[in-house]
Amino acid sequence: MNLKKYFIRALHRLQKGPGYTYKELLVWYCDNTNTHGPKRIIKEGPKKKFIWFFLTLLFASLVFWQWGILINTYLSYNVTSSLSIGFKTMKFPAVTVCNANPFKYSEVKHLLKDLDRLIEAALERILQPTPGNSSENVSPSLNMELWNQIPLVLIDEHDKDNPIILDIFESDQPAGNEIFMSNETSMDNETATPPAPANVTSEEKKYKLAVKLCSHEGSDNCTYRNFSSAAQAVSEWYVLQSTSILAKVPLQDRIRMGYQAEDMILACLYGAEPCNYKNFTQIYHPDHGNCYIFNWGMDEEALNSSNPGAEFGLKLILDISQQDYIPYLSSAAGARLMLHQQKSFPFLKDQGIYAMVGTETSIGVLVDELERMGYPYSDCTVNGSDVPVKNLYSQYNTSYSIQACLRSCFQNHMIETCGCGHYMFPLPEGVNYCNNEDNPGWAYCYSSLRSSIRDRQICIDSCKETCNDTQYKMTISMADWPSEASEDWIFHILSYERDMSTNVTLDRNGIIKLNIYFQEYNYRTISESAATTIVWLLSNLGGQFGFWMGGSVLCLIEFGEIIIDSLWITVIHVISWCKGLKQKRAQVRYPDAPPTVSELVEAHTNLGFQPEDAGTLPRDEALPPEPGTPPPNYDSLRVQPLDVLGPDSDAE
């Protein structure tokens, strides 16, 4: 009893007036809500009422459907991009210059002596008109140990099905049970190229060079890396061998064997300010030996360039002394250079460009930036800390990049599988570079790892690109330099400056001029912004609700209020029902049904009129024929006339 009173009182407190049955509540809500449809349902005639009811439902379902779409759109985290192009004062890119050849041949000759003699002898044998037949004695000076670690073999393919493998310095040996991992077969598997046409002429090459790679020296587990071209085979073989030899040399010695800044960088001018080799930061790059980076921004502030055009850029004169190249290691001659961001590692093999000797190369730069939103808009990383690959390039103090990640990933795989690190990539703590003595099977291991598509895919999947991607778009043009007329004095002055001698020590074959400058439009920035923000979502939700039903958040609150009210009513109903049940079970004391809650409440609140029985009857009969003394129920004049008429006439 107390509980019911409490609920009723609470209901009173909560609501002033809506009513005490569901119907009252609903009518009150429809009449008073700020949403547009429901009011119409109440106010119109019976036919229109139905139309309005239907329309309101339709609009409400439309609103919810569209809300669903909007929320879905929001959760897909789309981005819009804005593009801006123009010129502004920008940091001049870091410029890395290297020699295409990693070491001075004069300095490394003592290390590569054996190897060179071997390859010369081998070439001698190969290039004979009929190779393999004459069994000359191997000259005693050759280091056959080096040869036997990774030998080059000649494959005689006169008989297609039964190729004969000829070791160049040894007698013939038939193709045993070695696994052929020739490139062609593996490529064929990939590409399923049709077999060579049947009308192969007799001029077709019958001999092929291959590199024999064994997992251990003397073991049977060997593969032949087959090359369609001897030139390729020789270079590949030489790279493998020299890598093994150079891996044993300590870093200090390798730096000493490379090109020194004062020898390589002859002249430097940045804008109007002179610079010299001391402005360059030395870095040791495994592919290219000593590289020099201008404006790396590691110790000093990065330089700005505020003017377009060659006059305000970097001008360099380099000498690459082609005569001192290692003949078999790199066949292309020139400088290798790359433009990159400050504090990033230059990956010259990927993005480096060549500059040709005896020319002036002009490079106009456009900075192409892409600024992306991070998670959840796109899957990129800001500084690489969330990438599950240990960045080995962090020892250079450089920032994360996808190339660094991929190389680190490969090196980590290599260390896991082969037990030693590859010479081309940095080493983690406590691991050594691979060489033939300590790791006899490394070349086999490396080449199988390198051609493994699965391993590459693992690395691709685990590395993420950076959110801010900067590319330097270059417009390259070249001209002959120095011109014939100016050749003499230019060489003379440059030689004098470098070597302090009046003899000309430079020539066309080693000299390169570089101009690097910003173009007229030096940046193109594509920046992303979220296409759908929470503000966007709210305004669209509001727009939809307002468009169909004229509603707002307040309407939602109203609706919630009504639900709470109806919950209260339910609670009261349940209580009274329980009570009724109890009483009925106890005893039916009164013949009449007890007054309902609403009747009781009405008795208290007195909403103006007691329920009239006459209300249900046609008023023609109920009301006195002459309204001698009103008051008539004036209120009914406006709200109900049509409604009252309706049922009346229908009843007729």
Add this chain to the structure above:
Amino acid sequence: AAMAPGKKIRARIKRTLPVRGPQAPTLSELMRWYCLNTNTHGCRRIVVSRGRLRRFIWILLTLSAVGLILWQCAELLINYYSASVSVTVQFQKLPFPAVTICNINPYKYSAMKDYLSELDKETKKALETFYGFSEGKSKVRRSVDGWNSTASDFFRQIPLLHFEDFSRTVTDFRSGQKRKIEGSVFHKDSSIVNSGDSNDIIGFQLCDANNSSECALYTFSSGVNAIQEWYKLHYMNIMAQIPLETKENLSYSADDLLLTCFFDGLSCDKRHFTRFHHPLHGNCYTFNSGESGTVLSTSTAGSEYGLQVVLYIDEADYNPFLVTSTGAKIIVHDQNEYPFIEDIGTEIETAAATSIGMHFTRSRKLSEPYSDCTETGADIPVENLYNKSYSLQICLHSCFQKAMVDSCGCAQYAQPLPAGAEYCNYKKNPNWMYCYYKLHEKFVKEQLGCQQICKDACSFKEWALTTSIAQWPSAVSEDWMLRVLSWDKGQKINKKLNKTDLVNLMVFYEDLNERFISENPANTLVTLLSNFGGQLGLWMSCSVVCVIEIVEVFFIDSVSIVMRHQWQKAKKWWNNRKRDRSGKPPQAGDLERQGHDNPACIDEDLPTFNTALRLPLPQGSPLPRTPPPNYSTLRLQTAFTEQLPDTLEVGQH
């Protein structure tokens, strides 16, 4: 009694009609009712406000809000078909593009001797006559001898002319005669010819074979261009008569061209290349053409993992008049794209290592109605003559070729043949050259309509190339490199290769980032509607419901009120006329009702005091005993009305 059922039926129809009629008898009443009950905000203020100024201000505000809504919504509609661009970068394994490699020289000169000897002889003769150039005494003598014996077809067809000055007196090269020339003069090089060197002007004349007075004269500021152009015309003429198989044999084979090949760290050979015969470049070879069904892909960036080839360019076997530069031409394209090597090829130098770094960009545009592009080219009324997917260039070339076949009766040599046509040559189409030049001029001036018919393709792939060159082979490696490559070329040939015969080419991805630029619809229907809703709600708190309200009140109700008024007027007028004719005085009943001061009383449908309360109309007596108050005024006081339905509902329980 007879009228009663009719009235009843009419009453019932009136009731059952969905439109029960307006809420007010007159338009101003209706407006008042609307303003008080509408869901939009401004209108109510107009009615409720007191004072003229305030009311005027509210009318102004409401009208301007309506204006704003209309303006903004129009803007929204106009901008509906706009697109926003999004750039996504994805790091992934990338498909390697097809790389088509050609020798700049199309056919081996030695093999072409049979076909071209006559033409070459005459060209040399012309050079000697005009410029006094001779390769060597013995050769010249031979050619002069040959000259006398050969009946020159070439010069009869297209005479090479030397202009004395602008007086239109020319020296015919063949006859050496001077004559006046008729016809229009076209300057191929530039419209402004250096008048100081008018002696050097050389050109040729193309005449309509059917009508010899119709001639066009093409002049060139430089003899180099004139001779080359003239040579090319004859060359194309000759080549058009040679069947395709023969031409393929005359050109370079894959073995001739490729010395070494290396892809993604693995060796490759001619089997990875597909032959593709280009009319102007002879045999070209496409690496990774995808014809075998698979497309190679790269999973590592960098020069080591791309395509590395060394090509053998036999410089000694070049045609001296047709091509004047040495090297190779390459083009990077999609497997489904036709390589337009003459238009967008990159030329590669000999004796150098050319490294080409690529960036991959894929773009997609929205088609109709956002922009005027085509997805597949199926909606373009030009037949695709190339066996490749649609591109703008394919469309333009096909369109031109079609126009050529239509107007000249034969097809131009540089483009594929449409069905049933054949290439132009002098024997069959003596007039084609003139026709071609006329047509080409029309095409360039956009008079053929090709540029209007052809549309952009909606999606395209692009490989941005960064080309750099290094010297190759280096001074110290030259020796062994050339020896080994010679061995590669063929063991039996002892001849050492020359480095100017070699081209080293590297094509690789600089990074594996795929940039995907796509257009997206900036607006969807959902956002459009919500923007409408935002505008409507912001200015007037209006919604679709209000729009329906407005339609209801301003169209249906107002019209019905106006109609009724008109009807009553007409009725009154009719009654008056009838009365005038019959001479009866007007009924008193009308006056009585007006006395109630409630216009609603006239209409039975309206919720008047009487109808609402079912008060019987005072019958018989003209004046009510207690005049009811002017109930219409009650309508303003809406605040109390809400309780009534509740109580009524409760009462029914």
